[in-house]
Amino acid sequence: MQNEKLNTMEDIIICRDVHKWFGDFHVLRGVSVTIKRGEVVVICGPSGGGKSTFIRTINRLEEHQRGDIIVDGIELTSDLRNIHAVQREIGMVFQSFNLFPHLKAIDNVTLAPIWVRRWPKEKAVKVAMELLERVGIPEQAYKYPGQLSGGQQQRVAIARALAMQPKIMLFDEPTSALDPEMIKEVLDVMVELARSGITMIVVTHEMGFAKEVAHRIIFFADGNIVEQNTTEEFFINPREDRTKLFLSQILTH
């Protein structure tokens, strides 16, 4: 059904043999993967396996040293114009929110549209308010990040990323820094977003979220993809021992 529709879609992200080293440490060891337009992909795996580093190479927060990354037809090279073009098309949500603490929530959201897209202020504010309504916190628009709870901050961060109308959204462990009672409010926003048809790559351990909306799950360990499959197959029929072990560890409680 949905997956068949995806099969006819074009590839929006193509990674071929991506390598990355931190000093002598080989973090990414030849990652190859393609993501289709509109696909929701969850990446999971043990800590230190390179999941975060991998998605950060896609919007060039980390530079890959070998291999190719092509995002929406633009190849990521050291050409700054290409990098900015790609970064404008990709929204990112961080584990630690990284809101701009000196700006009110609404100004966090309007900043990039005004300065990068050159929108007039009224239009940017209108769109920002719509986005804050979409993430469920229009009443917090004129507060500073320091006055918001973690869950509210992360929802502002999602609105900020969406304000640039990106084609792709990257989530780097978006709920890991949140208190348990706030995880759901953020996941609800992400579920709604996933159903809206935007391309999403989510690094997370929230398997409930993965089962609900992911088309595909990638299991990542030791700097490479160990196993990937459609969501149902991944949980019912894990093939690799490492995957089985990981699943048993995170699903038992």
Add this chain to the structure above:
Amino acid sequence: MTVQSEVLRPPRTEVGLLGWLKKNLFSTWYNALLTIFSVAFIYVVLRGIITWVVRDARWAVVTVNFRVFMIGRYPGKEAWRVLVSLGIVVFLAMLTWVFRRAEGKPRRWLVIGWLLSFPLIGILLRGFSRESPFLPLVSENLWSGVLLTLVLAIVGIVASFPLGVVLALGRRSKLPVVKVLCTVYIETIRGVPLISVLFMSQLMLPLFLPPEIRLGTVMRALTGMTLFSAAYTAENVRGGLAAIPIGQYEAARAVGLNEALVMALIVLPQALRAVIPAIVGQFISLFKDTTLVAIVGLLDLLGIAKAVTGQKEFIGLHKEVYAFAAVIFFIFCYTMSYASRRLETALGVGER
């Protein structure tokens, strides 16, 4: 059975003047002893100062020479130009204050007004040429007293701040040439006393500049002070830059900002806010360091004070003259310190 707690009044010794006294001044026997001793000490010192100020001091030396203290050798016929300049500053300050109160942030035209006030006041004070019927030239060498102190301090502060920010950014630059140049500059200036920088600027600047441009002593002293202060500002700003978490850069880049916008919109506003106390502290010392221009022959407030003590009719009144100068310095320095605290509170809203 429910337990109903009774609402009691606090014990008498805990509230009111008596409670405060007991809690803060007489809580233990040694605190009581310290209190009594301190009160006695303050009494003795204050009594001495007050009797001197009110009874013994001969303030005529200050009242008679008030204009000299303020503008020194600036020609009396042209003194109105100083008053008009002061008026411009006061007027702009009041407008700024009113709009801040009303709208929470200053208007753009006010910022432009402040920027324009600098050349305007400069022209007003200096005038055009010697023969000019309108605003005849008042050579900078005649600027002295509080006027000179303020000109040196304000222009030094305003000019050294952007230069310091640029140097701080340069020191963190990824380009090795820029980085090395800025580092060498900052470390050289910081390794040299202000007096030698002032001397160098007097003697060396004319050698570097083309012969058509001849700077007066004041301009050369100003250049020296600006270059000196910029190096210290740069180090303070660098401290603020280092305190910005890497996540702020990443988030700013991730929404598509280029490097210049990341700096201007995200990093610098936060970094500068964090170092306001340090920078104001440095501006206060710059203000007091203006007194060093005496060694290149300029008469700032302190220089004028020294000259006044030499007047025949006021022989031996050093105490009065220097006390007056100290009060003037204190007023300006404390104002800066107070403004900095107000600025911190005003900008600190919603800070993490």
